[in-house]
Amino acid sequence: MSRRYDQSTTTFSPEGRLHQVEYAINAINNAGTCVGIMAKDSVILAAEKKQLSILLANSEHAKGSEKMYKIDDHICCVVAGLSSDASILINQARLSSQQYLYRYQEAMPVEMLVQRICDYKQAYTQYGGLRPFGVGFLFCGWDKHHGYQLYQSDPSGNYSGWLAAAIGESNPAGKSLLKAEFEEGADTRTCIKLAAKVLSKTMDTTSPTADKMEFLVLTADEETGIVSQRILPDEELTVILEELQEEVASEGDA
Numbered sequence: 088m089s090r091r092y093d094q095s096t097t098t099f100s101p102e103g104r105l106h107q108v109e110y111a112i113n114a115i116n117n118a119g120t121c122v123g124i125m126a127k128d129s130v131i132l133a134a135e136k137k138q139l140s141i142l143l144a145n146s147e148h149a150k151g152s153e154k155m156y157k158i159d160d161h162i163c164c165v166v167a168g169l170s171s172d173a174s175i176l177i178n179q180a181r182l183s184s185q186q187y188l189y190r191y192q193e194a195m196p197v198e199m200l201v202q203r204i205c206d207y208k209q210a211y212t213q214y215g216g217l218r219p220f221g222v223g224f225l226f227c228g229w230d231k232h233h234g235y236q237l238y239q240s241d242p243s244g245n246y247s248g249w250l251a252a253a254i255g256e257s258n259p260a261g262k263s264l265l266k267a268e269f270e271e272g273a274d275t276r277t278c279i280k281l282a283a284k285v286l287s288k289t290m291d292t293t294s295p296t297a298d299k300m301e302f303l304v305l306t307a308d309e310e311t312g313i314v315s316q317r318i319l320p321d322e323e324l325t326v327i328l329e330e331l332q333e334e335v336a337s338e339g340d341a
Contacts, residue, residue: 097215107219108212111168111242114221118167120255120289121154123225123237124269126278130227130235132165132303133282135255135290152318155303159184161194161228161314163305167255168222176220180204194312197228201238201246209244219243223254229307229314251281257289264288275304279319280331287331294332297324 096107119135134154156173157163158180166173183203187195204224211217219242226238239254240246251269253261264285273281279302287295302319319327 096212096218105212105243108243111219111221112223115168115223115241115254116256116258118223118255119154120253120257120261120286121165121167121223121225122251122253122261122265122282122285123165123227123239123249124251124265124278124282125227125235125237125249125271126275127272128235129275129278129304129306130229130237131275131278131282132163132225132227132305133279133286134165134167134301135286136299136301152301152303155301155318157316158200158226159188159194159228160316161230161307162197162200162226163228163303163316164224164226165303166222166224169220170222172220172222173224176204176208176222176224179207194230196230196232197226197236198233198238198248200228201226201240205240205244205246208240208242212243225252225254227305229305231312234309235305235307253285253289255289261285261289275306276327279304279327280334283324283328283331284335295328297321297328300324 099105119137121134124131132155136153154165155163156177158177180200184195184200208220212219221242224240229235237249237252238246239249239252250271251265253265268281283295283300286300298321302324304317304319305314307314
């Protein structure tokens with residue numbers, strides 16, 4: 088029966104569902120896991136890093152981040168799903184942020200930017216000849232209005248604010264672990280360890296390595312309003328993973 092209603096983006100099924108939107112969400116659920124956690128004085132984004140071929144040319148993906156993208160000085164995101172779809176939306180987000188800065192001479196509020204992109208995504212679910220974007224986002228940022236923020240959005244155009252969130256493959260297991268171990272107001276290093284623990288669980292490995300993950304930490308000086316974004320180097324991440332493995336081993340012995 089559903090095949091009669093899934094050819095068009097704008098046709099509802101008798102159950103009130105848009106099958107094309109659900110297919111786009113499935114593209115996210117088949118992608119590598121991404122995690123976002125709000126710490127006391129930062130926001131952490133983490134993602135499973137797919138192993139790229141050593142034959143790959145010296146492109147941005149070869150030398151930089153695979154899933155982390157800077158939108159503006161105070162906003163960044165991690166994506167799960169179709170990277171080509173993500174590129175379109177990220178460029179749109181960057182354009183919107185710069186237009187706001189040019190017009191009002193101040194940084195665009197984080198939630199306003201997320202809402203702008205979600206409006207753009209929602210339009211692709213209601214016009215003929217278009218299809219939904221098969222990509223999910225975790226946006227993080229800081230502004231003078233609401234401080235640190237973390238948002239999740241999906242292909243339907245919905246978005247919501249979170250203290251900790253997981254998207255992508257095996258996200259139910261990731262969310263379950265976050266519910267059990269997340270503590271509001273924890274420090275940055277504790278939250279990085281928790282994000283690494285979530286990725287390890289969703290990747291189904293007891294010996295995670297730094298080359299299979301990527302982490303971004305966003306911090307802000309609330310007095311000056313200067314925001315910094317830092318990709319954790321493999322050396323620093325390796326130390327954190329070793330500490331995490333020691334903690335897990337000690338818990339097992341106990």
